[in-house]
Amino acid sequence: xxxxxxxxxxRRKEDHRFITGTGHYTADxxxxxxxxxxxxxxxxxxxxxxxxxxxxAAGMPGVLAVLTGAQLAADKIGNLICGWxxxxxxxxxxxxxxxxxxxxxxxxxVGDPVAVVIAETLAQARDAAEKVQVExxxxxxxxxxxxxxxxxxPQIHEVAPHNTIYKWHLxxxxxxxxxxxxxxxxxxxxxxxxxxxxxAIEPRAAIGEYDAGAGTFTLWNxxxxxxxxxxxxxxxxxxxxxxxxxxxxPDVGGGFxxxxxxxxxxxxxxxxSKRVGRPVKWVAERSEAFLADAHGRDHVTHAExxxxxxxxxxxxxxxxxxxxxxxxxxxxxxxxxxxYATLLSGQYQIPQIYCEVDAVYTNTVPVDAYRxxxxxxxxxxVERLMEVGAREMGQDPVDLRQRNFIKSFPHQTPVIMNYDSxxxxxxxxxxxxxxDYKGFAKRKRESERNGKLRGIGxxxxxxxxxxxxxQAVGSLGCGVGLWESAEVRVNPTGSVEVLTGxxxxxxxxxxxxxxxVSDRLGIPIENVSVVHGDTDKVQFGMGxxxxxxxxxxxxxxxxxxxxxxxxxxxxxxxxxxxxxxxxEFKDGKFNVAGTDKSAAWxxxxxxxxxxxxxxxxxxEPGLKxxxxxxxxxxxxxxxxxICEVEVDPxxxxxxxxxxxxxxxxxxxVNPMIVEGQVHGGIAQGVGQALCEGAVYDKDGQLxxxxxxxxxxxxxxxxxxxxxxxxxxxxxxxxxxxKGCGEAGAIAAPAAVINAVTDAIGTEQLAMPATPAAxxxxxxxxxxxxxxx
Amino acid sequence: MAAKAAAVSLTVNGKPVTAxxxxxxxxxxxxxxxxxxxxxxxxxxxxxxxxxxVHVNGKAVKSCTILALQLEGANVLTIEGLAxxxxxxxxxxxxxxxxxGLQCGYCTPGMIMTAVDIVRRKGNDLDDRTIREELEGNxxxxxxxxxxxxxxxxxxxxxxxxxxxSQAAE
Numbered sequence: 011x012x013x014x015x016x017x018x019x020x021r022r023k024e025d026h027r028f029i030t031g032t033g034h035y036t037a038d039x040x041x042x043x044x045x046x047x048x049x050x051x052x053x054x055x056x057x058x059x060x061x062x063x064x065x066x067a068a069g070m071p072g073v074l075a076v077l078t079g080a081q082l083a084a085d086k087i088g089n090l091i092c093g094w095x096x097x098x099x100x101x102x103x104x105x106x107x108x109x110x111x112x113x114x115x116x117x118x119x120v121g122d123p124v125a126v127v128i129a130e131t132l133a134q135a136r137d138a139a140e141k142v143q144v145e146x147x148x149x150x151x152x153x154x155x156x157x158x159x160x161x162x163x164p165q166i167h168e169v170a171p172h173n174t175i176y177k178w179h180l181x182x183x184x185x186x187x188x189x190x191x192x193x194x195x196x197x198x199x200x201x202x203x204x205x206x207x208x209x210a211i212e213p214r215a216a217i218g219e220y221d222a223g224a225g226t227f228t229l230w231n232x233x234x235x236x237x238x239x240x241x242x243x244x245x246x247x248x249x250x251x252x253x254x255x256x257x258x259x260p261d262v263g264g265g266f267x268x269x270x271x272x273x274x275x276x277x278x279x280x281x282x283s284k285r286v287g288r289p290v291k292w293v294a295e296r297s298e299a300f301l302a303d304a305h306g307r308d309h310v311t312h313a314e315x316x317x318x319x320x321x322x323x324x325x326x327x328x329x330x331x332x333x334x335x336x337x338x339x340x341x342x343x344x345x346x347x348x349x350y351a352t353l354l355s356g357q358y359q360i361p362q363i364y365c366e367v368d369a370v371y372t373n374t375v376p377v378d379a380y381r382x383x384x385x386x387x388x389x390x391x392v393e394r395l396m397e398v399g400a401r402e403m404g405q406d407p408v409d410l411r412q413r414n415f416i417k418s419f420p421h422q423t424p425v426i427m428n429y430d431s432x433x434x435x436x437x438x439x440x441x442x443x444x445x446d447y448k449g450f451a452k453r454k455r456e457s458e459r460n461g462k463l464r465g466i467g468x469x470x471x472x473x474x475x476x477x478x479x480x481q482a483v484g485s486l487g488c489g490v491g492l493w494e495s496a497e498v499r500v501n502p503t504g505s506v507e508v509l510t511g512x513x514x515x516x517x518x519x520x521x522x523x524x525x526x527v528s529d530r531l532g533i534p535i536e537n538v539s540v541v542h543g544d545t546d547k548v549q550f551g552m553g554x555x556x557x558x559x560x561x562x563x564x565x566x567x568x569x570x571x572x573x574x575x576x577x578x579x580x581x582x583x584x585x586x587x588x589x590x591x592x593x594e595f596k597d598g599k600f601n602v603a604g605t606d607k608s609a610a611w612x613x614x615x616x617x618x619x620x621x622x623x624x625x626x627x628x629x630e631p632g633l634k635x636x637x638x639x640x641x642x643x644x645x646x647x648x649x650x651x652i653c654e655v656e657v658d659p660x661x662x663x664x665x666x667x668x669x670x671x672x673x674x675x676x677x678x679v680n681p682m683i684v685e686g687q688v689h690g691g692i693a694q695g696v697g698q699a700l701c702e703g704a705v706y707d708k709d710g711q712l713x714x715x716x717x718x719x720x721x722x723x724x725x726x727x728x729x730x731x732x733x734x735x736x737x738x739x740x741x742x743x744x745x746x747x748k749g750c751g752e753a754g755a756i757a758a759p760a761a762v763i764n765a766v767t768d769a770i771g772t773e774q775l776a777m778p779a780t781p782a783a784x785x786x787x788x789x790x791x792x793x794x795x796x797x798x
Numbered sequence: 799m800a801a802k803a804a805a806v807s808l809t810v811n812g813k814p815v816t817a818x819x820x821x822x823x824x825x826x827x828x829x830x831x832x833x834x835x836x837x838x839x840x841x842x843x844x845x846x847x848x849x850x851x852v853h854v855n856g857k858a859v860k861s862c863t864i865l866a867l868q869l870e871g872a873n874v875l876t877i878e879g880l881a882x883x884x885x886x887x888x889x890x891x892x893x894x895x896x897x898x899g900l901q902c903g904y905c906t907p908g909m910i911m912t913a914v915d916i917v918r919r920k921g922n923d924l925d926d927r928t929i930r931e932e933l934e935g936n937x938x939x940x941x942x943x944x945x946x947x948x949x950x951x952x953x954x955x956x957x958x959x960x961x962x963x964s965q966a967a968e
Contacts, residue, residue, distance in 0.1 A: 690941050731944050
C-alpha cells in the first residue's frame with residue numbers, strides 16, 4: 011500500500027478551503043446584477059387559493075415582479091415529477107398528482123409555495139411579500155397517514171381516491187400464511203418509523219441566470235446530482251432544452267438525500283430570471299427549509315415474525331402505510347417499496363417474506379429518501395422483531411441471531427435481493443469482543459447500584475448500495491439507469507484530472523478518487539484533481555446517494571484507468587522502441603520486459619501529446635479516456651452495532667454510554683473517511699431514536715418547524731464511538747468496495763431502541779424515545795424494574 | 799420598511815472597515831454581503847446552529863444575533879483572519895484537518911471559532927465531557943461530533959504557547 015493509495019488514511023485535499031473559510035457554497039456566489047427571490051408560502055395545510063392580489067406589493071421599493079402559479083402555467087412551465095413508477099397490485103400505475111412549482115388553485119401543505127416576489131434586495135422582497143394579499147378558502151386537512159385512507163378523510167388529489175397512491179406487495183402471502191400456521195412462536199409488533207427533517211446545515215439555495223443573447227440558462231444549485239436536475243428540468247419541466255441548460259453544484263454543505271430531489275424553488279429561480287431579465291438568487295431560511303425540504307421516513311407498520319421450536323425464523327410479514335406527503339417527490343415511490351421490502355430478510359435465512367405497502371397522500375411536506383432511505387425502516391422492523399422474539403422466547407439475542415445468520419454466499423432472499431458476500435458472524439464476534447458483552451451483567455449491576463437502568467441493544471443490519479444495475483432497476487420501474495461515468499484526462503506534464511458524475515457534499519471524493527488514481531498510476535495525489543458538479547464539464551452522471559460513489563463511481567474510474575493504461579502502454583512502446591506486448595507498467599514506470607529500458611509516467615504523458623515518436627495514423631495523439639460502468643449487482647454492506655444505555659428512572663433520560671460498530675464495507679479506500687461516515691450515520695440514527703421527530707397537529711400544522719422545536723443531536727447527546735471493520739471483498743466490482751455512507755443511520759435506531767427497551771423492561775416505546783416518552787413507558791410497564 | 803442607511807466603522811481581521819448599512823443589517827450580513835467574507839455561514843434563523851460564530855473583541859459571538867450598528871469601534875475576527883493569509887494555519891484549523899473534524903465543511907468555520915474561544919475560557923487541557931458541553935451552541939450534521947471533539951482536544955494542546963493562540967485571544 012502506498013502512502014496515498016487505496017487503504018491509506020490520507021488527510022483530505024478539500025479541507026484547506028473549508029477550514030480557512032474559502033469554500034464556495036451556492037449562497038456564497040453572487041452574480042452581476044442579481045435580484046433576490048422570496049417565496050410566499052401557504053399557512054394552511056389544505057386550502058383553495060381564491061385570489062392573489064399583488065398590486066400593493068408590486069409598487070413597493072425595489073420590486074421587479076410578483077409571480078404566481080397562474081403565470082407559471084401560462085408560460086407552460088411543466089410540473090415536477092416522480093421518476094420511479096410503482097404499480098399497484100391490480101396493475102394500475104401509481105397515482106401521481108400534478109405538482110406545479112407554484113401552487114395553482116390549491117395549496118396542499120403548510121409551506122406549499124404560492125407566489126414569489128423578486129426584488130433588488132432580499133429585504134425588499136421580504137417587505138413586499140408581506141403586502142401580497144392571498145385569499146384562501148381553508149379546506150379540511152389530514153396529516154395522519156394511518157387515517158388518510160379512511161372513509162370520510164379529506165380528499166387531497168382527484169387522481170388518488172382515498173388518498174392512496176399505490177397498494178403494492180412483494181412476496182407470497184399464502185406461503186407466508188402457511189409458515190405462520192406451523193410456527194411454534196410468533197412475535198408481533200406495531201412500529202412507527204418517525205418522520206424526520208434532514209437538516210443539512212447548509213440550507214438549500216439556487217441562483218437562476220438566463221442569457222438572452224445565447225438563449226441559455228445556468229443554475230447554481232445545492233444538489234447532489236446536477237445532471238439529474240438538468241435532465242428533469244429540461245425534459246419534464248420544459249424550462250430549456252438540455253443543451254441550453256447548465257447546472258452547477260458547487261461546494262454543497264451536506265445532503266443526506268434531501269438535495270437529490272428537483273424542487274420548486276430552483277425551477278422558479280430559472281423561470282423568474284428569464285421573466286425579469288436578471289439573475290435570481292434564493293437561499294432558504296432554516297424555518298423555511300422545515301416546510302420546503304423533503305422529509306424522511308414516516309412509516310406505520312405492523313410486523314410479525316414466525317419461529318420454529320429451535321428458534322429458526324420461518325417467515326416474516328409486514329404491512330406498512332408510507333406517508334409520501336402532499337406531492338410525490340422525485341424518488342419517493344421507490345423508498346417504501348424497492349428500497350424497503352427488499353431488505354426485510356436482513357442478515358437472516360428467512361424462507362418466506364411477505365410485505366404489503368400502501369403509499370398515501372397527506373397534507374404534509376413531501377417525503378422522500380433520507381440517509382438510508384427504506385433500509386433503516388427495514389432494519390428497524392427486522393431487528394426489533396429479532397430482539398423482541400429473543401426476549402419473548404427467553405433466548406439470548408446474540409444466540410438467536412447467530413442461529414439464523416446466512417452463512418453461505420451468494421444467497422438469494424425471497425425478496426429480490428441476491429447477497430453476494432459477507433461474514434455476519436465475524437462482524438458480530440468482533441463487536442462482542444470490543445463491546446465486552448461478557449462484562450455487561452457486571453456493568454448492569456454497577457448501574458443499578460447507582461440508581462440507573464442499564465440496557466444493551468443489537469442491530470445486525472444489511473444494506474443494498476449502489477442502487478443498480480440499470481437493467482434491474484429499470485425492470486422495477488426506475489426512470490433512469492443507475493450506472494456512473496468517469497473520465498481521466500492526463501495532461502502533458504503527467505498531472506491528471508478525473509471527471510466524475512458523482513458529487514461530493516462531505517464525502518471527500520476529491521481525496522478518495524485521487525487515491526484510486528494514485529494507487530493505479532503511481533503518481534502523488536497532489537497531482538490529481540477531481541472535477542465534479544458541473545454539467546458543462548462532466549458530460550453525464552447520476553450523482554451521489556445510496557452510498558454509490560465508491561461502488562459505482564470508483565468502478566467507472568477504475569475502468570477508465572484501464573483504458574488510460576492501455577493507451578499509455580502503446581505510447582510507451584513507441585517511445586522505448588519496443589513491442590507493445592513487452593511493456594510492463596508498475597509503480598508509475600513503463601518497463602520493457604527483460605531489459606533495463608524504462609520510461610517514467612511523465613515522459614509517456616508528454617510523448618502522448620507531442621506525438622513525435624508516432625504518426626497520428628497508427629496511434630492518435632492524446633491521453634484521455636472515459637468509461638461508463640453499470641454494476642452487475644447491488645453491493646451488500648452489513649455489520650453489527652451494539653448500543654449500551656443507562657436510563658435514569660426518575661427523569662427517563664437515556665444516556666448512551668457505549669457504542670460499538672463493526673462494519674463490513676468490503677475494501678476500504680480511506681479508513682479515516684470511512685470512520686467519519688460511520689460516526690455521522692450513527693449520530694443521525696441516534697437522533698431518530700432519541701430526539702428527532704417531525705410533529706404535525708391534526709390540522710396539518712408542523713409543530714416542530716425550527717431548530718428551537720426540532721431536536722437535533724448535539725455533541726453531548728452522543729458518546730465516543732468505537733468503530734472497526736471486517737472485510738469481505740465485493741465480488742462484483744473491480745475494487746471490491748461496498749459503500750459506507752448510510753450504515754450508521756441504518757443500524758443505529760434499532761440498536762438504541764433495543765437497548766432502551768432492554769433497560770426499562772417494556773417494548774411499548776415509540777421513537778423518539780425522549781425522556782418524557784421513556785418515563786411514561788416506565789410508568790406503564792407492568793413490572794417496571796426499579797433500581798435498587 | 800427600510801430605515802435610512804447608517805454608517806458603522808469597525809476593524810475586521812485587522813483592517814479598518816466602514817460600511818453604510820440598513821439599520822436592520824446583522825453582523826453576519828455585513829460580513830457576507832458587504833465585505834464578501836463568505837467563510838462565516840448562516841445555518842439557521844434561530845441562533846441555534848453556530849455556523850456564524852465569529853470573535854468580537856476576543857469573544858465568540860453568533861454573528862446572526864447582533865446588529866452591525868452595535869459593532870461601532872469593535873474588533874471582529876472571522877475564520878478568514880484566524881491565520882495570516884500566507885502564514886501557517888492556526889493550530890485549531892490544523893487539528894480539524896488532521897483529525898478529520900469536518901466533512902461538508904459548512905459548520906466548520908463556526909466550530910473552529912467556537913473551539914478557539916473554548917480554549918481561551920477553559921484552557922489547553924480539555925476533556926471529552928467539557929468539550930461536548932461547550933459545543934452546546936454548535937450543530938454539525940455530518941461528523942457525529944466524534945472527530946470534532948478529538949480535533950478540539952488536539953488543537954487546544956497545540957495552542958499551548960503558540961503565537962497563534964495569543965493572536966486569536968487578542
